[in-house]
Amino acid sequence: MSKLIPLAAAAVLGLIGVAEIALDGAFSRAPAAPVAVLAAVVAGAVIAAWLPVAGTAVVATGFPIATVGGLTGPTGVVVLAFFLAPGWAGYRQPPRRSWAAPLAAQVMASLGTWIAGRAAGSTVAGLGAMAWENLFFGLLAWGAWGVGIVARRLRERADLLARLAAAQDAERTARERAVVVEERQRIARDMHDAVAHSLSVMVLQLGAVRSTLPSGTPQADMLLGVERLGRESVRELRALLGMLRAEPDPTAQPSLARLAELVAEVRAAGLPVQMHIHGDVVSLPRALDASAYRVVQEALTNVLRHAGTVPTTVAVRRDAGRVTVVVENEPGAPGRVGTGGGHGLVGMRERVAMFDGEFAASARADGGFLVRAGFPVTA
Template sequence: MSRVERWVPLVAAGFLVAFGVLEPLTSPDLRPAAVWAGTAVAVAGALLAAARPLAGTALLMLAFLAQSLLGQVGPSGGVLLAMFAACGWAAFTVAPARSWITPVVGQVGAVASSAIGALLAIPGASLADNIFFSSFFWLAWVVGLAARQQRRRADQLGRLAAALDAERETRERAVLAEERARIAREVHDAVAHSVSVMVLQLGVVRSTARLDEGVDGVLAGLERLGRETVVEMRGLVGILRDTEVPAAPEPSLDRLDELLADVRAAGLPVELTVRGEPSHLPRILDVSAYRVLQEALTNVLRHAGPSPTRVLLEHARDAVVVEVVDDGPVGDPPAPVGGDGHGLVGMRERVAVFGGSLEAGPRDTGYAVRARFPVRTAVSV
């Protein structure tokens, strides 16, 4: 029995009290003592039904008999309505194998009431009348059974709907897993193989050709970047396939020296300034700050060539600030290098996630990018 169903007999008890007080005042043919006695039995049964539905409703059905003992052959209106409701409510909340006891007790009480009336010579309803009216207890019981079956059917439909939803989600996950595996295969076939071949070719060039120290350093950096790219690509493929693969080095400000070494090897003179004491940063902020620096330095190489560049990494109390400032193109503008044109948009999106700010634009000479990541905001991301 649910919590709502437990409140039904308690509310009914309140209405019974009101009926028991008002009915004798509006019906002079009723005996007040008998009405109050029957009402008391009905209220006691309703209160008991909140915890023991069958026992409480059976007790309520004896209210008919209690009124008869005090000279009231027929039940009062409030008691009669309560008895009908009790039969239906018992059928709704208790299994049919036991709830049939309720209308039986009501009919036995009606017969006993007529017998008591005959013995005490109390004018009122005859035995036939009481049996006729008490037979409607069974009708109320059938209505309660129908409501019980309807609720049971609704529960079954609810469980069936939940099972169908779970099955649909399972199918969707299976389709998603298959699609991820397909994408993983395509990524591997289209990109990882080509990058691996390029790395091998760079290794062959470095080992067979006579190169000066500067060119050899650039090729060595490209070869190392290519190997790291292959590892990262395999990690991505592993994620798509839900398989475990060796993880590539995580982008982090702790690896900033490696990033600067790569761009220096590509010909970009860079100076690094670090302010403040480094602190433990949330991983997602650490990665985002690294990516902003990486994108800004890449843009310098792409648009300004080997321009003297200064990188600032500032660890403030409540924020991390990264800044890249270049002196502008050196000599003729560099030839365009492939790019998607969305680097600045991507940097703004990374900073906006943390509620930070990004300032980017030309200076008197050169270009500056300054990003501020609030640390407190990052903790909640």
């Protein structure tokens, strides 16, 4: 983008120079010198896109070229370029490197006025005019360079303020995230102290009561089942509390947008899965999105658990006001039939019921299994 500015300036200066030559009668009658001056100005502006100081020096040669060509002074396009080129050098490069640009312009202005003075004769009036032109063009070059330096420092200050604002935003976000993590850890500690400990004590007491009963009796078997369920609940509760203690990862939240990752994981486990997604499944309400993802996850887990590594199809369709999830698998190998004691189907049904949706899970006639969940999406 920075190179486009001097290139555009070269085009504009070229148009102005052509108009000046065409409209000025003296230039149009003897255009050789004005054309040479214009060529130097345009060439210098193009060079300034890559080398601002060198481009300024080439632009400034238009002054002595004009006086050598018989003109009484620089053309209008040279005067305009005398202001633009040193200013551009001061804007693009630091002062320790760009100071040579106005110096080169002043040297060329002094050379041009000296050549013009030699041609006009060394009279008092001529010497005064030479001194004035030299002073005028020197002030013009150095003043333009100063304007460029000021603009450069304003730009650097704006960039610095933008970086500081970004750093402050990042620091504020980090502080807010730290507060969230600390609160989650506090909740996890409180739940562990209030719930997990009490549940563990209950399980231990059940085990103690069961040990007093004769083994093999219905009461002992019932207490054994309750004890096992309690131990499983303690493990699940501690796992949930561990998730609360961990720092949340926004990219790891359950979402249909991450369905390809889930399918890749079960494929790595040996389950051949084909996935089909129709419609926009990204811009869904967050809770519904997570529940639909969990239904697919639980259904695929059930396929691995009860049917084995059989061909499975996952289809998700987003229609107007509805999201439908279908997980269908082929018949499992003989002997790979689940015990039916899990809570996967119940959990999926409850997730769908939270959104007043429809859930169906049934065996197919050929021995496969079909899970279908429909979630209404309200505006």
